[in-house]
Amino acid sequence: MRSMFQLMGESLVAGEDLVLVTVIASSGSTPRGSGARMLVGKKGRLAGTIGGGAVEYRSEQIAAEILKNKLSGEHNFTLTKDDVENLGMICGGAVEVFFYYIPAGDPKTISLADEAEKRFEKGEDLWLISDMAEGGRLALWSKGSGSFGFDIPETVLESLSRHPSRVRESNIDMYAEQIGSSGKVYIFGCGHVGQALVPALASVGFRCVAADDRPEFADKALFPEAEDVLIIDFENIAAKMEIGPEDYVCIMTRGHSHDTIVQAQVLRTPACYIGVIGSKHKIAGVQAELRKQGFSEKDFERITTPIGLAIKAETPAEIAISICAQMIELRAIRSRA
Secondary structure, three states, X not given: OHHHHHHHHHHHHOOOOEEEEEEEEEEOOOOOOOOOEEEEEOOEEEEEOOOOHHHHHHHHHHHHHHHHHOOOEEEEEEEOHHHHHHHOOOOOEEEEEEEEEEOOOOHHHHHHHHHHHHHHHHOOOEEEEEEHHHXXXXXXXXXOOEEXXXXXXXXXXXXXXXXXXXEEEOOEEEEEEEEEOOOOEEEEOOOHHHHHHHHHHHHOOOOEEEEEOOOOXXXXXXXXXXXXXXXXXXXXXXXXXOOOOXXXXXXXXXXXXXXXXXXXXXXXXXXXEEEEOOOHHHHHHHHHHHHHOOOOHHHHOOEXXXXXXXXXXXXXXXXXXXXXXXXXXXXXXXXXX
8 A cells, every 4th residue: 555655646747637446345266355545547447456357447447437437436336146147256245346536736635645655754643534434535544643634533433443344324424444554574583585575575565674683684785675674682682672463473593592591572562473484393492491481381372484375385486485474374364354
């Protein structure tokens, strides 16, 4: 969403009319769920996707019509068995799509895009609110900075979660979606796997911080996609970072002793994911040492080890893909909680 907002602002300033296409509800087996978005201009889709296939193609056509008539609107795709066959889809179900027309040079949306960039830069938990009763006008909300765009009703604010939601009551019809997270991925160990993992995670929207106690490895030149690269003392990670409940941790240092030291500190944080690389023999040795420090089996249940999905990965790149896939899965599960 960050890159989409950047493109939105640039395109509006350049004098282009736009349509923001959003899946606001879905059921059954559909290509993309609620919150899927794409930005459409006079040359077609500019960014994002609502799943591809015939529904996206038809949505692009509808968006082109909206660019001509300059009116926002909602369209429902009900994919019955016959509809699926007629549309050439392999998915069934129902999809509700909202088309928000944004005129070129629109000062409110340009200001909103600028404000969104500031809040993305701050790393705030950030929500985008669409006022369906008012043609789809947009607002932002984050705990640290409040609302921007229009005053958001308390009943909508109370509904905010990691899962997209629509509030419809009396004269309110608003759709809310979290588009930015304060959560980061802290990667301890800047070796080959860490160097392969950061670009994989960054490509799917994770904010990465790579950390090592070796300056030659904790080098920004090795991690251009990382939000930050830190030289740290493994004995005192809290001196450089504060790990919260939205944060993920990947431990892949150069040795058992360093892994043990980092795990002992991370287990005392509320991190939502703690993944540790290593063989079963290494894992047993580390956990034996942690037991001596007072950690229990319940503590070890928080640790995912060996890290990543079991896809028989061997090379650093393959291991990075397996870890990235596992974290995508967890993020999706948490977004539905």
